[in-house]
Amino acid sequence: MPETGKTRVVVPERIQRGDVIRVQIVVQHPMDTGLFRDANAEIIPAYFINDVQIHYGDEQVAQFEWTTGISKDPLVSFQLRAEREALLTVTSKDNRGKEYRGSAEIKFATT
Amino acid sequence: MAVNDPIERRSFLQAVGLIGLAVATEGLTGAARPLPAAVRVTRPGPDDPPIPNEIVQKIFTERFQNRPIQRGHVTLDVAAMAEDGRYVPVIVESDLPMTADTYVKAVYLVVDHNPDPLLTVFHMTPALGPVAIQTRIKMKRTSWIRAIAETNSGELWADYVKVETTLNGCG
Numbered sequence: 495m496p497e498t499g500k501t502r503v504v505v506p507e508r509i510q511r512g513d514v515i516r517v518q519i520v521v522q523h524p525m526d527t528g529l530f531r532d533a534n535a536e537i538i539p540a541y542f543i544n545d546v547q548i549h550y551g552d553e554q555v556a557q558f559e560w561t562t563g564i565s566k567d568p569l570v571s572f573q574l575r576a577e578r579e580a581l582l583t584v585t586s587k588d589n590r591g592k593e594y595r596g597s598a599e600i601k602f603a604t605t
Numbered sequence: 606m607a608v609n610d611p612i613e614r615r616s617f618l619q620a621v622g623l624i625g626l627a628v629a630t631e632g633l634t635g636a637a638r639p640l641p642a643a644v645r646v647t648r649p650g651p652d653d654p655p656i657p658n659e660i661v662q663k664i665f666t667e668r669f670q671n672r673p674i675q676r677g678h679v680t681l682d683v684a685a686m687a688e689d690g691r692y693v694p695v696i697v698e699s700d701l702p703m704t705a706d707t708y709v710k711a712v713y714l715v716v717d718h719n720p721d722p723l724l725t726v727f728h729m730t731p732a733l734g735p736v737a738i739q740t741r742i743k744m745k746r747t748s749w750i751r752a753i754a755e756t757n758s759g760e761l762w763a764d765y766v767k768v769e770t771t772l773n774g775c776g
Binding site for chain 1: 691714716723728729733739740743774775
């Protein structure tokens with residue numbers, strides 16, 4: 495049973511201050527286009543994430559506009575400057591108004 | 606000998622038929638289809654794909670106020686042949702600076718022949734590192750994909766790839 499909206503945020507294990515790190519986001523979501531039919535020939539209504547916000551601590555560092563053109567179980571990765579220790583939070587909203595959240599701690603390696 | 610003759614003749618004809626079919630389909634798919642000339646509205650460079658339809662034209666008008674889009678500084682990495690239109694991996698990279706003064710404020714992905722051509726927009730800030738975005742997109746059919754980066758000063762840089770796809774991933 496898929497858990498719609500389950501969000502994973504993956505960051506490297508060892509981070510040093512100032513590193514440019516790769517952040518990977520995976521959200522479980524059907525991302526239905528509204529153009530396919532099910533086995534009973536009924537239209538499967540459009541159901542997709544349309545807004546994603548990335549916060550690094552309190553600062554909003556990115557915002558993504560998504561459409562049904564993003565594949566099922568969206569996967570996105572991008573680069574972030576790890577300048578401080580803070581929580582990286584991903585908040586996504588779908589077209590039914592549901593909000594999903596996932597986060598990862600940006601922590602610097604001590605050695 | 607006489608008994609074998611019809612079989613040999615049949616297999617020979619089959620072989621010739623297969624070669625003929627192969628040549629015929631090659632000829633069909635290999636022929637370059639002319640692109641519609643009437644839809645060129647903005648000023649694409651010599652190798653740039655023309656604007657295919659009004660929806661894409663509307664996106665360029667609304668989002669970019671028809672400012673010129675130059676090729677360069679952006680690399681769009683997609684396999685030229687997508688087997689499954691539901692999952693087409695794309696990578697967009699750029700060598701444009703990401704500093705407090707000059708940075709890429711947005712990256713647009715446009716798939717000309719999708720039901721919703723403006724597939725995604727990544728709004729960015731200088732807190733991010735250089736543009737290197739990976740994602741997976743859906744494609745309805747063979748189409749140009751446009752990756753367009755907009756800088757904070759309003760410059761537009763792009764890269765284009767034509768991707769062949771057979772399995773409709775959009776419905």
